[in-house]
């Protein structure tokens with residue numbers, strides 16, 4: 001079900017399914033979205049310093065815990081250090097800022113948001129430090145390609161638990177999935193719905209019809225069946241519930257193959273080897 005978890009390489013359990021809150025506005029919008037999600041059974045929230053909504057996310061989590069009788073250890077919170085704060089000292093500072101804005105006792109997972117050239121290794125050393133101090137339960141990376149991971153692993157003391165990357169039926173990331181599996185790193189899909197662009201795809205719609213499901217639900221079910229963590233974004237309560245309603249059907253092997261075959265190696269977001277922010 002919605003609360004099923006994957007055991008990360010350090011033993012920490014992370015839900016396979018969560019809510020993404022990129023572009024959810026700080027204040028009322030993000031608060032309502034996170035509370036609706038937790039009411040609907042979501043237990044994982046993906047934010048970042050760059051999303052400018054960590055305060056609302058933290059407030060919503062505290063209120064939702066109270067209203068739903070949940071304890072802090074039943075919720076999993078991810079945040080990320082933004083590119084302009086990469087480097088050792090600045091990342092330590094950025095971590096404290098995120099913790100303070102969230103106003104929670106700890107962060108569950110803290111990620112290097114993008115592999116900023118010549119900086120990400122120092123950034124990683126800072127994450128290793130806060131991890132060893134017990135201020136965060138797990139650390140990981142985002143937007144790392146195989147060569148970035150190889151480079152990082154050459155010096156890392158702590159192996160990243162997670163690599164959060166753009167992944168959807170037009171960008172299935174099979175090579176990276178195989179590589180990360182071998183290294184004990186779990187892949188996590190951002191923009192799983194292709195930012196909403198894949199929801200009219202005929203293959204996905206027609207597979208959905210067989211099960212009485214939407215294209216969004218087909219994609220999110222595919223994520224779970226191929227073994228990637230998924231964090232669809234919505235601030236609309238109906239869609240938040242719809243996206244989570246994927247535990248009463250199973251895609252066949254043929255369906256999975258048909259979805260895999262939609263791959264075009266095509267991104268909607270930026271290329272991790274060529275970004276300038």
Ligand code: NAD
Pocket residue numbers: 019020021022023046047113142143164165189190191192193194195196199216231232233234235239242243269
């Ligand atoms: P997404 O693929 O989750 O799509 C979200 C869009 O689809 C929204 O516009 C929403 O209105 C629409 N939508 C959602 N559910 C729908 C439904 N059931 N029916 C119709 N429309 C629906 O895109 P995303 O927000 O880019 O990605 C999800 C999350 O991934 C983000 O919120 C963020 O947490 C994370 N993310 C991380 C990075 C990174 O660099 N690490 C980059 C982008 C996103």
